Amino acid sequence: GTLKWTYPTTSNNWSIAAIAPDDTIYWGSNDTYIRAVDPAGHEKWRTMTLGFIAASAALGSDGTVYIGSFDSYLYALDPIDGHVRWKFKTNDHIYTSAALGEDAAGQTNAIYFGSTDGAFYALDPQGRLLWTYDTGDPIRSSPVLGAKPDGESGEIVYFGSGNGKLYALDAATGQRRWSFDTTPTDPILHDRNDLNGSPALGVDGIVIGGETGQVWYLPYEYCLHT
DSSP states (O other): OOOOOOOOOSSOOOOOOEEOTTOOEEEEOTTSEEEEEOTTSOEEEEEEOSSOOOSOOEEOTTOOEEEEOTTSEEEEEOTTTOOEEEEEEOSSOOOOOOEEEEOTTSOEEEEEEEOTTSEEEEEOTTSOEEEEEEOSSOOOSOOEEEEOOTTOOSEEEEEEOTTSEEEEEETTTOOEEEEEEOOOSSTTTTTOOOOOSOOEEOSSEEEEEOTTSOEEEEETTGGGGO
């Protein structure tokens, strides 16, 4: 429990670090920089964006660092020197951390994330748009990927939106499988329905917390009985 080292930035750090196999630490700061620091706390590189960074980094199978910024771009950075391999523009801040899809060989084949422009995006590893889904309200909930029900191949991507809905989309096509509205009928809480937290996937269902202060649990098969 003794302090080994500290690394100073010049603003708040909301981003949680991603750790590479060589123990390099990647994260973003509200001083607008994405950083790589070695296990001894020495900076390896920093790359500037034009906005705060609330998102956490995600590391692709080839080491690419994926992270969004308040400047509306999702960045794909080289893990060695931090240069921008590509960036993809949305129309507003990006709070969410990316979820990464993999093929049968374990190679990254898709990057999933939302933007406060209300849209949820799927990109390929070259930064090309695969599909988008518009929720109509800001998305600050980071997505998670889960397996489809028995007998179906592929995955489902789950995330919350500012409209109070939890979405389940087909990860390959972006088609909505179902959504669940957590918006309360109480007139005071009705407008405090943002689902900014990220969903967690359990053995039998999904858990997500909302701005109302409530935590919701949905069995995976709930929509079959509703």
